[in-house]
Amino acid sequence: MHEPPLRSPRAPAWLAWFIGRLGYGLLTAWVISLVVFIATQALPSDPARVILGPDAPIESILTLQRQLGLDQPILVQYLRWLGAALRGDLGISLDSQVPVADLLFGRLGHTLALLAGVLALVVPLALVLGVNLALRRDRPLDRWGLSTLILFKATPSFLLAIGLVLLFSMPGMGWLPAVSILDPQQPLWRQLHYLVLPVIALGLSALPYLTRMVRASMIEALESDYVIAARLRGIPERRIVWRHTLPNALTPAIQGVALTLRTLVGGALLAEVIFSYPGIGTALNAAIQVRDLPMIQGIVLVITLAVVLINLLADLFTVLLTPKLRTARRVKMIRRNRRGLRPWWRRVRSAPAQEATHD
């Protein structure tokens, strides 16, 4: 019989994969910086003209161009900007004359707190709901649950937010603040009640995707041969759900969380504006309104780099949590699609119809 030899312990193969993946992430980050720069500073439209408006006198435009370094060759502009950004210097806000990095820092914390709140609400809820719907597949609870989720999924997230604001501005609904104008003198953790409504609004729009993903991968795992075999071995049902199926269903969920975060960053912008929450989204909105170029560049750069980092972490967790990948001699690149992760060894065999159930 052919017996694979026992492998001696050595540096795990996924480490080599991770180094490659890290390089890929860095390369992506660099291209992103290029794209952000080109979109803001190198497009045919003159940023100084955009900032000051069409009627501004030529002198002030020239002054602003000098101030922004727009009179330099485009390559020099980019290198300077990139070099400063690498040192953490994102320029001076045109609107408030404060360094962008300082402005961003506080705002970023607020947005991170908001996103953390949403994840803390959505991930456990999606797991519990997804597992329970999967266990009651095609029964009334499952069907009602799915219909409700579709309703939330279809409703644009800013409508949910507006709905909540309306509801809590009604007389008699004052027990939660309808808008989240924080008191800048107090630390955020002393005014957490301001987070409740934005978290709920964003959570409701993120919940359907994750829940349905958990449900779908749970169903796939529950119908697998190994679950049938475990049942026919007399393994208790509770153990089958939590030890046999959930770990295998979790991997797609990690990629799902990464995708959700990306969507949430966009959704957070609207939600922050609606609730007047002082996060990075309101900052971007304000910066765009007053054409604060360095501020726009800085915020977009931070957001996109965060997305790159999230994807990197999601891939790392996927490899570490999948024994087959963790112990493999070679780990190949993982590709995501909208349904989440479809590992390379299953990708090729899948029928296209299965992809139809994504998102």
Add this chain to the structure above:
Amino acid sequence: MTDSRWLADPQVRRGTVITLLVMSLALFGPWLAPHAPTAMVGPVYGPPSASAPLGHDFLGHDLLSRLLSGGLSVLWMSLAAATIALLVGGSLGLLAGFSRRRLDQAISWATDVSLAFPDLILVLLIVSMLGRAPWLIVLTVAIAFTPGVIRLARGSTVAVAGQEFVEAAQMMGYPRWRILFNEILPNILTPLLVHFGNMLTWAVGMLSGLSFLGYGVAPPAADWGLMINENQAGLLVQPWAVLAPALLIGVFAYGTNILAEGIGRVSARIGEKQP
């Protein structure tokens, strides 16, 4: 052959009816409107009357007329954006998935880069830099959606291209375009169609969100998203001015969404029958 099977599903039928209803309201509404959407015909936040059954908005426009006229922009812009994204992304994804070499790497990498930009952020960035002409908004929304289509089309193409009937066609030496259009395309149409439905839903949300933020259709033109924004202040006096456009946006998004869901479910069911 597949159309009749799709329509047999109650969810698909419901989605179709809802979508068609909202679409015809948006399409024919401007002709039915009793007043011009920009004509100020009554008091600010005036109550409902015989000539204005839903009352008036923040500038005294007839609310009903604005509702009837305000859907067309959302409708055509979301349809156009989703269609452009489908055509461009579909072709690029098909090409990438089939070539599987340098071209694939290049397209996939570009996709990865653009997927680092959250949709709304990308659209805001471009619109704020280049202006808010409707065609520009359509284009930017399409650009934001295209990477997702590429990824889906590429994935499905790779799955189909790995099957033996495509290899058989390659072995026969059929021209590439023929393999792409006759062998692969028919087999990836369904997931793309489902995705198109989803994109419509997202486009409705994004366009009305843009209008709501004030980057979309410019006032005084009527637009459902814009109307929510404009009338927020008078919410307690004239709740319909906010609720009605929000409801219409929600219903339209819901209709397109369950239509897409239904198509996806039916085709998955048909797929089960074909081992």
Add this chain to the structure above:
Amino acid sequence: MTAALRVDTEVLRVSDLRVELAGQVEVLAEVSFGLTAGEIVGLVGESGSGKTTLATALLRHARQGARIVGGRIEVAGQAVLELEGEALRLARGGLVGYVAQDPATALNPALRVGALLHETLLAHQPGATRDELRQRIVETLLDVGLPDDKAFLRRFPHQLSGGQQQRVMLALAFVLRPRLIVLDEPTTALDVTTQAHVLETLKRLCRGHGVAALYVTHDLAVVRDLVDRVLVMYAGRLVEMAGREALFVRPAHPYTRALLAAIPDIARRQPLQAIAGHAPAPGQRPVGCAFAPRCPRRRSECLVVEPALLAHDGIHQVACLVPHQEPVTLTDTVSEAAAPVPEGEAVLLEVRDLDVAYDRQVLFDVSLQVGQGECLALVGESGSGKTSLARAIAGLGENVQGHLRYAGEPLAFSARRRDARLRHQIQYVFQNPYRALNPRQTVLQTLSAPLAHFFGVRGNEARRRVEAVLERVSLSTRVAHLYPHSLSGGERQRVAIARALICEPRLLVCDEITSALDVSVQASILALLRRLQGQGLTLLFVTHDLGVVRAIADRVLVLRQGRVVEQGTTEQVLGQPADPYTRTLVAHSPSLIDAGQT
């Protein structure tokens, strides 16, 4: 392995079992039989016969959509169908063990071997101490022929070979010491050598522990040396039940005989006999005997009266109004002289020093020649590189180096760089008929595309040729307007062959084209290929099954890990194998005929 353990007590008694799909569609009915301790019984049937349904019903499990609606199953005195909740859970595994078909999917990829064994024991003996658990696990691992060290217990299923995986499945079943064990085609995913070893282990375990076993399979040859008795199943009913000797020597049911005649066997070269027609789908059972429409011995009353399973001769039972009485002589067909080896005849294809490498090298300096009009079989176990070789010849290979010559001219490696004449003369038929046809094209579209492409033939002439080629592969012409999903696996494979034939090929490369099909369908496809070869077609037939080689090939080439280890005429290689590897393959290939007689 003491004889004392083999008490002749009944462990399993099934009476009048009935399983239905929704809408009272019958899958399985009137099934009654028994098993005694230590006895191994084979359950044989083709796909759709209900054999897997029966197997899982013994654990009170029915697949999605099916329901056990009637009958009684008693295992060691316990009525399994009446068990509920906790009692049922303990009966599954504890009383009746189950070994699934494909160990690669039946072992949880996220759990280590040790964890699987541990949890299985703990689920049934929650009070056991660590030492007891440890001792039982070690014992069982040694029993099934696996290492018992810590490193092995810490492995994940994907780190094991196919044979080891199936042994782990056996260990998971035997660690609980059940009274009955149900095995659902446990060796179909394994190579013949591994299969032989696993079967040996299984036999030893059942005898040693006095466990009764029900072994489900579609291939009678596999179980010939394993079982004590055989149950034959057709369209959801048992049609014959007999001791091993009786069944193989004196099969009474016409279906059993037809099945035996359809199995390709390494020990006999004889034309295989296909069974005409199809088995009825669930819910479409005819009145009378379900096999009557396909039966050569059919009488008029067969279409009216449904025969019950009645005693035929001692424990031999058969459900037939006119059972066979005479013994069947499996060796009687005198080995027809192998088609004369085309000595000195024109060489159609020549392969010289072919190397193929992907991540690792899969073919090493392979050279071979295929003569005009002959059938060369490429034989090897999984991983031998036989498919890579076939694909390289067909022009589908990647990373190929070496020399190919076709009819005296050099042949490019990529089909794209071959000219149209070569492309239509060399055709390839794929292994999996379910993925070889475009699901969105009708058979007519699939078949007329090459006509237009190679010969510029369109319209009525194309339709005429399509109908002609469908007739050539024994398909009805109305198939032309169907989509692949309404065809069976065998019909799809015929369409795939027709697609190759319509190109007017001289060389047909067949890659395991019958491995996904039932034996009776396989027999008809092989017969078709032989007929085509008689019409002058040259065949390159890739397979892992030496029985199929015997049935079809003139010459054989044996591949092992990318190298040619032996080649020669079929008689020579299968009769007097020279290479030790070939000898092992031949020795482990299942056969219906006693080894001494070959």
